[in-house]
Amino acid sequence: RTARFTLDPDFTVGRVDPRLYGSFVEHLGRCVYTGIHEPGHPAADEDGLRTDVLELVRELGVTVVRYPGGNFVSGYRWEDGVGPVEERPRRLDVAWRSTESNRFGLGEFMTFLRKLGPRAEPMMAVNLGTRGIAEAMDLVEYANHPAGTALSDRRIAHGDKDPFGIRLWCLGNEMDGTWQTGQKTAEEYGRLAAQTARALRQIDPDLELVACGSSARDLPTFASWEATVLAETYEVVDHVSLHAYYEETDGDRDSFLASAVHMEAFIEEVVATCDHVGARLKSPKRLTLSFDEWNVWYQRRPNPHPFEDWQEAPRLLEDVYTVTDAVVFGSLLITLLRHADRIAVACLAQLVNVIAPIMTEPGGPAWRQTTFFPFAQAARHGQGTVLDVRPVSPAYRTEKYGEVPLLHATAVRDEDGGVTVFAVNRDRHRALPLDVTLRGFGLTEVVEHSALSDADPEACNTLADPGRVVPHAVAGTELADGVLRAVLEPMSWNVVRLA
Numbered sequence: 001r002t003a004r005f006t007l008d009p010d011f012t013v014g015r016v017d018p019r020l021y022g023s024f025v026e027h028l029g030r031c032v033y034t035g036i037h038e039p040g041h042p043a044a045d046e047d048g049l050r051t052d053v054l055e056l057v058r059e060l061g062v063t064v065v066r067y068p069g070g071n072f073v074s075g076y077r078w079e080d081g082v083g084p085v086e087e088r089p090r091r092l093d094v095a096w097r098s099t100e101s102n103r104f105g106l107g108e109f110m111t112f113l114r115k116l117g118p119r120a121e122p123m124m125a126v127n128l129g130t131r132g133i134a135e136a137m138d139l140v141e142y143a144n145h146p147a148g149t150a151l152s153d154r155r156i157a158h159g160d161k162d163p164f165g166i167r168l169w170c171l172g173n174e175m176d177g178t179w180q181t182g183q184k185t186a187e188e189y190g191r192l193a194a195q196t197a198r199a200l201r202q203i204d205p206d207l208e209l210v211a212c213g214s215s216a217r218d219l220p221t222f223a224s225w226e227a228t229v230l231a232e233t234y235e236v237v238d239h240v241s242l243h244a245y246y247e248e249t250d251g252d253r254d255s256f257l258a259s260a261v262h263m264e265a266f267i268e269e270v271v272a273t274c275d276h277v278g279a280r281l282k283s284p285k286r287l288t289l290s291f292d293e294w295n296v297w298y299q300r301r302p303n304p305h306p307f308e309d310w311q312e313a314p315r316l317l318e319d320v321y322t323v324t325d326a327v328v329f330g331s332l333l334i335t336l337l338r339h340a341d342r343i344a345v346a347c348l349a350q351l352v353n354v355i356a357p358i359m360t361e362p363g364g365p366a367w368r369q370t371t372f373f374p375f376a377q378a379a380r381h382g383q384g385t386v387l388d389v390r391p392v393s394p395a396y397r398t399e400k401y402g403e404v405p406l407l408h409a410t411a412v413r414d415e416d417g418g419v420t421v422f423a424v425n426r427d428r429h430r431a432l433p434l435d436v437t438l439r440g441f442g443l444t445e446v447v448e449h450s451a452l453s454d455a456d457p458e459a460c461n462t463l464a465d466p467g468r469v470v471p472h473a474v475a476g477t478e479l480a481d482g483v484l485r486a487v488l489e490p491m492s493w494n495v496v497r498l499a
């Protein structure tokens, strides 16, 4: 009952794009307001940004932040969020039935990013729901043009002398979804996205553009949506988006633990669809993927926080994550890494309070959810080249996905030649011994074996007990004669670092 695989420096998947460790800030619930921005909070700085949250986001290691939505963007007027705060209009946010005060907008977002440090890059979405080409062009001119035009001079008058230099742009959000304001057919969206892409490239040919793929693999339009949209946009975009959320349903934990099987198939099907369109167009170009929304999200659970329509910053989507959720979450990260050859960008949805690794209390503390740890560890140690990992593993039966290997794993070789193995044991009750044969690395030492697991699968971090769940060191992991021997605790996320 031992799982095993072999690593060889010559057998690789591809380089990790650092942007695999992105996240997402949407004007939704308390992600922005009382999440990252809370003037008057004891930890707020001169810009009203919570420094306790900034510190946690830095520790998380986020490299890209997508903004401002999400469903929100499809009814958003970006102009509402710039200029003197006291003159900004209050608007209905029809996506989340909230009131948007616009106290936070593009300038504040860029200040937040600057304070995060040089590693964090913005990813802006334009509204292709209720708006179109002209407004997207205006936003790019406002954000990126140096000076001497109406919109660039407006940015300067608003206090931002230097252009923001935003390279990465999403052409709308989930335009296939019936819930999306201004939903479109694939034909309508494909044409609009292509025209918008061409117009934005007329301003700056070097922008990186993302076309909307499907909002979920299980939608009836999946794959034909991508094929139709890409037939129009293939040569003028760089990436196509994927969104996926997972939750445990009907108490079927075994299937939930195998969620990555679904995610993996989704990625491979989107890659196949992209390449099919490329082949039809006889194009040498290869598109890459932007997995710009992924997470565990309990969409079927009722909101435990009562709220009224058109409230400002209500408590929405404030999922509290358990150890079980963190193990599944880790497995989703492993899936992204295993496809690093085609995934250029990925964004954990979202960053603070809203299905988030970081939680805050208004006027109170900020803390790490269980999912914080796998993300931070992967962002820190999962940089370099992904090795080709082909696990041989005992399997278990799941209702949704049939036979699934108990071991889910990947490995990344860093610049210094060190190797980090990321591994999940899906067995809820039993430990899983793991042997890894290392060929030709010259590694001799186990630097660390860290695991996230708990006797209580429902354990979580809360305001009352924010430090209940943290990763712990695992003793007894050995590297001898080119073989790593470890034991993966029941239902666990593991990081084994070798030097």
Ligand code: AHR
Pocket: 026, 069, 070, 071, 072, 173, 174, 215, 293, 349, 350
């Ligand atoms: O992340 C929450 C929501 O999920 C986003 O607003 C939307 O794009 C998706 O449906």
